[in-house]
Each structure stands twice: as structure tokens, then as C-alpha cells.
Amino acid sequence: MEDEQKDGMLETRLVRVRGxxxxxxxxxxxxRHAHALGVTGWVRNRMDGSVxxxxxxxxxxxxDMCSWLSEGMSAALVDGLEVxxxxxxxARFEHFERLPTL
Incomplete structure (x- = not known):
């Protein structure tokens, strides 16, 4: 029953970060930020220069994660975020990892 309640609150988003x-x-x-928030999934570079x-x-x-992605880190210049x-x-992800470039 508790797992069903957790699944009901679980959402998944695909985010493209440009800049x-x-x-x-x-x-x-x-x-690191995803781990700190307890977010699961993955991140990868795209051949077009986006993440x-x-x-x-x-x-x-x-x-919280999308807010961080839009601001990025101090060295990043985020031009746009598509969510x-x-x-x-x-699929339910077990952890957050970095994938190879696509």
C-alpha cells in the first residue's frame, strides 16, 4: 500500500538544457544535485551541444531539480529549458547517473 502511494506521487520529466x-x-x-535531492534518472550530452x-x-x-537545471552552475550559461x-x-529508475553522449 505504501509503495502504491509513493508511485502515485512519482513523476517523470524529460528536460533539454540549451546554452x-x-x-x-x-x-x-x-x-551531485540529483543525489542531494533524491531524484533518480540520468543526464547526458547531446551532439547539438545541449544537455x-x-x-x-x-x-x-x-x-527543485528543474530550477537548478535552469540556473545550472556558475560556469554554465543556460539559454533555455524544455521540459x-x-x-x-x-520505467522506474533506481539511481541517477551520467550516460554517454547521444
């Missing part, structure tokens, strides 16, 4: 976000440690900082992240957690966790809600059913 100067590659080659500056953005993904590593993203992984893509699949984030999963409660609505509050995802709001797409992923409708259930979706």
Missing part, C-alpha cells in the same frame, strides 16, 4: 552547458562539469554537478536529463521524483523534487512530462507507465 553553454558542455565541457564545464555541468553533468557531474547535475548528478538532456530524464528526471524522476515527487513534484516538489522535480520542481516534457512523461506520461505513465514509465
Amino acid at each position: 553553454i552547458v558542455q565541457g564545464i562539469g555541468y553533468r557531474e554537478a547535475c548528478v 538532456e536529463a530524464m528526471v524522476q521524483g515527487s513534484p516538489e523534487q522535480l520542481a 516534457t512530462e512523461v506520461a505513465p507507465p514509465f
Whole structure:
């Protein structure tokens, strides 16, 4: 019963971050921030220079994570953030990791 309640609060979003976000440690900082928030999923560089992240957690966790992604870290210059809600059913992630460039 408790797992069902947790699943009901679990949301997944695909986020594309555009700007100067590659080659500056953005993904590593993203992984650290996701771990601190308890968010699961992954992050990777895209060939077009953007960073893509699949984030999963409660609505509050995802709001915090998307806020961080839009501001990034001090070396990042985020020009735009595209957030797409992923409708259930979706895979449940166990942790947050960095994936290879796509």
C-alpha cells in the first residue's frame, strides 16, 4: 500500500538544457544535485551541444531539480529549458547517473 502511494506521487520529466552547458562539469554537478535531492534518472550530452536529463521524483523534487537545471552552475550559461512530462507507465529508475553522449 505504501509503495502504491509513493508511485502515485512519482513523476517523470524529460528536460533539454540549451546554452553553454558542455565541457564545464555541468553533468557531474547535475548528478551531485540529483543525489542531494533524491531524484533518480540520468543526464547526458547531446551532439547539438545541449544537455538532456530524464528526471524522476515527487513534484516538489522535480520542481527543485528543474530550477537548478535552469540556473545550472556558475560556469554554465543556460539559454533555455524544455521540459516534457512523461506520461505513465514509465520505467522506474533506481539511481541517477551520467550516460554517454547521444
